[in-house]
Every structure is written in C-alpha cells, then in structure tokens.
Amino acid sequence: xxxxxxxxxxxxxxxxxxxxxxxxxxxxxxxxxxxxxxxxxxxxxxxxxxxxxxxxxxxxxxxxxxxxxxxxxxxxxxxxxxxxxxxxxxxxxxxxxxxxxxxxxxxxxxxxxxxxxxxxxxxxxxxxxxxxxxxxxxxxxxxxxxxxxxxxxxxxxxxxxxxxxxxxxxxxxxxxxxxxxxxxxxxxxxxxxxxxxxxxxxxxxxxxxxxxxxxxxxxxxxxxxxxxxxxxxxxxxxx
Ligand SMILES: NC(=O)c1ccc[n+]([C@@H]2O[C@H](COP(=O)([O-])OP(=O)(O)OC[C@H]3O[C@@H](n4cnc5c(N)ncnc54)[C@H](OP(=O)(O)O)[C@@H]3O)[C@@H](O)[C@H]2O)c1
Numbered sequence: 001x002x003x004x005x006x007x008x009x010x011x012x013x014x015x016x017x018x019x020x021x022x023x024x025x026x027x028x029x030x031x032x033x034x035x036x037x038x039x040x041x042x043x044x045x046x047x048x049x050x051x052x053x054x055x056x057x058x059x060x061x062x063x064x065x066x067x068x069x070x071x072x073x074x075x076x077x078x079x080x081x082x083x084x085x086x087x088x089x090x091x092x093x094x095x096x097x098x099x100x101x102x103x104x105x106x107x108x109x110x111x112x113x114x115x116x117x118x119x120x121x122x123x124x125x126x127x128x129x130x131x132x133x134x135x136x137x138x139x140x141x142x143x144x145x146x147x148x149x150x151x152x153x154x155x156x157x158x159x160x161x162x163x164x165x166x167x168x169x170x171x172x173x174x175x176x177x178x179x180x181x182x183x184x185x186x187x188x189x190x191x192x193x194x195x196x197x198x199x200x201x202x203x204x205x206x207x208x209x210x211x212x213x214x215x216x217x218x219x220x221x222x223x224x225x226x227x228x229x230x231x232x233x234x235x236x237x238x239x
Pocket of ligand 1: 015016017018019020021022039040041042045060061062063064087088089090091114145146147148189190191192193194195196197198213
C-alpha cells in the first residue's frame with residue numbers, strides 16, 4: 001500500500017469542510033499528511049468528518065462576526081500556526097434562486113456576510129499567522145473559492161454573483177498588498193461540481209455532467225504547487 005505524506009508539515013484550514021469541495025479538500029489534505037482544521041455550522045457533521053479524517057473540526061459560522069476570533073484561535077492554537085487558508089464556505093442567497101427584484105435585502109446581506117465579509121474577517125484574524133509562516137520560509141497562501149458567477153451576469157444569481165465578484169476583487173487587492181509579506185492570494189473557480197449547493201441551485205441539472213469535488217480539490221492543491229517540493233517524502237508501507 002502506498003501512503004502519501006507529501007504534504008506533511010503543511011498546516012491548512014478549510015471553511016465549509018463537511019460537504020462538497022470543502023470535504024474533498026479536508027479528506028485529500030489529511031490523507032496526504034497535512035495537519036488540517038475545518039469549520040462548518042452543523043456540529044454532527046463536524047464530529048463525523050473529524051472522526052473520519054483525524055482533522056480538527058470547529059463548529060462555527062463564518063458569517064457571524066462573533067464566531068471569527070474563536071475560529072481563528074482554535075486554528076492557530078491547534079495547528080501551531082497556519083500555512084494555507086481556504087475560504088470555501090458559501091451561501092447561495094435566496095433558495096430557490098430569485099431575481100434581484102424578488103430578493104430580500106436580508107438575503108443579499110446574508111450572502112455577503114458568508115461569501116465576502118466572513119472571508120475578509122477570517123483572513124484578517126489569521127494574517128499574522130500567515131505572515132509568520134512566510135517569514136519562516138514556508139509557502140503561505142490564501143485561496144478564496146470563487147465562481148464563474150463572479151464574472152458572468154446570470155439571471156437569478158444576483159446575491160451570490162455579486163458577493164463572489166466582490167470576493168474576487170478583494171482577493172486581487174489582498175494579493176497586491178500582501179506581496180511584501182510573502183503571502184499568496186488566489187481566487188479559484190472550481191467549475192460546476194456535483195455537490196449539495198449545486199443541487200440546491202439547479203435541482204434539474206444532469207449530475208453526470210458535473211465535476212466531482214475530489215477532482216476540483218486535487219486541481220486546487222496542484223495549482224498551489226504544494227505537492228512538488230515534498231514528493232520525496234512519499235513512503236511505501238507494506239501490509
Ligand atoms: N458546486 C458548484 O458547482 C460550485 C461552482 C462554483 C463555485 N462553487 C463554490 O465552491 C465552494 C464550495 O461549494 P460546494 O458546492 O462544495 O458547497 P456545499 O456542498 O453546499 O458545502 C458547503 C459547506 O460550507 C458549510 N457552510 C455553509 N455556510 C457556512 C457558514 N456560514 N459558516 C461555516 N460553514 C458554512 C456547509 O456546512 P454547514 O451548512 O453545516 O455550515 C458545508 O460544509 C463555494 O465557495 C461555492 O460557491 C461551487
């Protein structure tokens with residue numbers, strides 16, 4: 001049996017780690033030896049994923065201001081620092097999707113709280129830890145999960161699309177401002193994936209035409225180039 005430990009030493013935090021892309025990232029990172037913490041709101045699911053993967057599960061809502069510091073402290077306290085933050089948790093806004101004229105202001109605010117302000121707050125709370133990681137010569141990265149709805153004006157996707165467009169631009173500005181600190185910022189569109197979020201948005205979609213979240217997770221890890229320098233650590237374990 002081959003056990004990959006090529007991400008050993010990497011300290012990673014993933015929001016929305018109990019479903020879809022976030023769950024696939026937690027599983028993949030943990031399986032490859034990284035120390036992983038993840039966040040989601042539903043405690044049963046958090047316990048289940050923590051038990052399955054050995055990752056640290058944190059119950060919290062990234063859209064709630066009062067949860068952010070507790071989340072950040074648990075991440076850095078348990079991992080002893082942080083090298084990779086993936087802001088993945090997301091809200092669609094109104095479900096079923098609604099035209100802007102039929103969207104409540106509170107639904108727009110909820111989408112912005114989870115998809116834009118939450119990632120901003122969490123990144124700010126973890127910025128010092130990421131800068132410390134970069135100073136130690138490690139790769140310090142923030143990946144903000146975006147969408148093609150950030151650039152295309154799809155009818156019915158107003159709250160979600162506007163929040164993702166703002167997140168994408170925020171990421172570009174973070175990237176400029178954090179360059180001196182040595183922290184990389186990337187906005188990544190994972191493509192249409194077969195996940196509960198997609199099923200909520202487009203229940204009639206042909207699931208067989210959608211990308212598997214595991215594939216998107218591997219693409220994201222590969223795009224960070226985190227696996228390359230550590231390949232020598234892959235070990236063979238014989239049963
Ligand atoms: N699926 C697609 O086709 C697609 C396409 C483009 C982009 N994306 C993006 O990919 C990312 C992952 O989407 P997905 O499809 O994998 O979603 P998903 O299957 O619905 O999973 C969402 C995860 O986020 C958690 N979550 C939601 N709101 C949260 C909050 N306020 N605080 C903490 N955790 C929260 C959920 O758990 P709880 O509900 O228990 O909190 C769950 O673990 C999102 O950023 C999405 O916008 C998806």
